[in-house]
Amino acid sequence: MSTNPKPSYRRILLKLSGEALMGDEGFGIDPKILDRMAHEIKELIEMGVQVGLVIGGGNLFRGKGLAEAGMNRVVGDQMGMLATVMNGLAMRDALHRAFVNARLMSAIDLTGVCDSYNWAEAISLLKSGRVVIFSAGTGNPFFTTDSAACLRGIEIEADAVFKGTKVDGIYSDDPVTNPDAELYSKLSYSEILDKELKVMDLAAFTLARDHSMPIRVFNMNREGALKSIILGGSEGTVIDHVENLN
Ligand SMILES: Nc1ncnc2c1ncn2[C@@H]1O[C@H](COP(=O)(O)OP(=O)(O)O)[C@@H](O)[C@H]1O
Ligand SMILES: O=c1ccn([C@@H]2O[C@H](COP(=O)(O)OP(=O)(O)O)[C@@H](O)[C@H]2O)c(=O)[nH]1
Secondary structure (H helix, E strand, O other), X not given: OOOOOOOOOOEEEEEEOHHHHOOOOOOXXXXXXXXXXXXXXXHHHHOOOEEEXXXXXXXXXXXXXXXXXXXXXXXXXXXXXXXXXXXHHHHHHHHHHOOOOEEEEEXXXXXXXXXEOOHHHHHHHHHOOOEEEEEOOOOXXXXXXXXXXXXXXXXXXXXXEEEEEOOOOOEOOOXXXXXXXXXXXXXXXXXXHHHOOOOOOHHHHHHHHHOOOOEEEEEOOOOOHHHHHHOOOOOOEEEEOHHHOO
8 A cells, every 4th residue: 555645736836936046146046956946846746746837037137127227128028038948948957857857838939949838738748747847927028927827827727826935925024024924824815915915916916816726825945845735734825715715
């Protein structure tokens, strides 16, 4: 009889911020962080969980920051989207080195570099145990990779969007500036809006709410947190409709 613990999730969309990939560096990609994430994802695949991945680009370029420095916003956002492709290439490489089958798709066609986004193919790859990395965000300027995570999560019918961040979940206030802030284990979509808590930008958040896509916010710097949640652990904060939270 198998004693392997049974995962609580069948298919997830994991969003990793670009900033998290840079580790202690001020810019770029820390290969140690990439390798750790690749091994954490490998554990999920070995448990039979299907994993779609959206990676941010904030470690390299953000359109908003480039626009503040004088660049055209659309061009800045295009650079930001291409930055997510670079992070995606690095993550695919780290997954391959960890002997995990992975495909990189881009919302912007980049022939010869990676595949173009294709919904049906993505579903088929996920079913066959491949990690699918969705890069270039939504393919449109003025959006974020959080919007891309919610969009792709809904498209692939994920059980939840997992948002990896630098703190343990959603607090009553920013825990970095307020040490008395309290960590919530569960919140409804409407509580987030009423309390004006910062989870993700409004476009991404309302997309998730309108399509009843639960969001799980967790600390991606805490080793093993992801696996623990997948096995039913209570780390992080769950966001859902109030009737689904009890
Ligand atoms: N109520 C809150 N709960 C949790 N984190 C918050 C809250 N308000 C602000 N923050 C800040 O948001 C940051 C995480 O935001 P996130 O969107 O993951 O970052 P990024 O911009 O890198 O994607 C945390 O490091 C924390 O300092
Ligand atoms: O659908 C998208 C997704 C991303 N971006 C651009 O890509 C940058 C990097 O993404 P994001 O800021 O979401 O990365 P993260 O904060 O997760 O590292 C953004 O700032 C935008 O400039 C965009 O234009 N459209």
